Amino acid sequence: MSEKERKLEELRKECLKCDKCSLCNTRTNIVFSDGNCDAKILLIGEAPGADEDETGTPFVGRAGKYLTQLIEESGLSRKNDFYIANTIKCRPPKNRVPSDEEKNLCEKYLLKQIEIVKPKVIVLCGATSAKSFLGDKIKITQIRGNWYKILDNIDATVILHPSFLLRKHSEEEGSARWLTRQDILKIKQFISKV
Numbered sequence: 001m002s003e004k005e006r007k008l009e010e011l012r013k014e015c016l017k018c019d020k021c022s023l024c025n026t027r028t029n030i031v032f033s034d035g036n037c038d039a040k041i042l043l044i045g046e047a048p049g050a051d052e053d054e055t056g057t058p059f060v061g062r063a064g065k066y067l068t069q070l071i072e073e074s075g076l077s078r079k080n081d082f083y084i085a086n087t088i089k090c091r092p093p094k095n096r097v098p099s100d101e102e103k104n105l106c107e108k109y110l111l112k113q114i115e116i117v118k119p120k121v122i123v124l125c126g127a128t129s130a131k132s133f134l135g136d137k138i139k140i141t142q143i144r145g146n147w148y149k150i151l152d153n154i155d156a157t158v159i160l161h162p163s164f165l166l167r168k169h170s171e172e173e174g175s176a177r178w179l180t181r182q183d184i185l186k187i188k189q190f191i192s193k194v
């Protein structure tokens with residue numbers, strides 16, 4: 001086990017004991033991460049859904065499968081090129097959007113994960129994740145594809161959430177799905193240079 005893996009495992013164990021908010025009463029599993037902790041890309045989604053709560057792994061349900069498809073279509077590998085986490089580690093009942101309190105209480109775990117993984121780029125996937133780092137006023141459809149510096153000068157970009165894309169069926173040039181494919185290709189291009 002590498003030093004990074006050891007530190008992440010220590011943090012995961014801390015999360016397993018977490019009872020800071022009421023989601024600890026309804027969770028089946030903590031959903032800590034998936035993928036490669038040495039990857040250049042750290043993707044942050046919203047929160048675990050039912051399938052993630054059941055398995056303890058992020059993005060394994062319908063939206064996750066679609067995200068994986070988009071990643072693999074770009075020529076990137078979900079397993080090797082991504083480390084995946086969420087803004088909060090426990091499933092909100094009925095998949096509601098996490099509250100500010102839940103996000104604030106869980107933030108220290110995510111920030112620690114970022115500090116340990118040291119990604120070259122952070123991908124903010126969906127509005128909840130983007131708002132956590134860029135402020136509540138953002139409009140996801142207006143800022144997707146933009147690049148920012150967040151935290152300690154880490155490059156970050158925004159993509160639309162796969163659950164949103166599953167409700168938008170058009171594949172035409174300029175559609176939400178088409179734009180997301182372009183956004184992922186830009187991320188691929190970016191990591192080939194860093």
Ligand code: URA
Binds near residue numbers: 045049052059064086
């Ligand atoms: N949606 C998310 O934002 N994260 C998951 O892990 C699953 C669905």
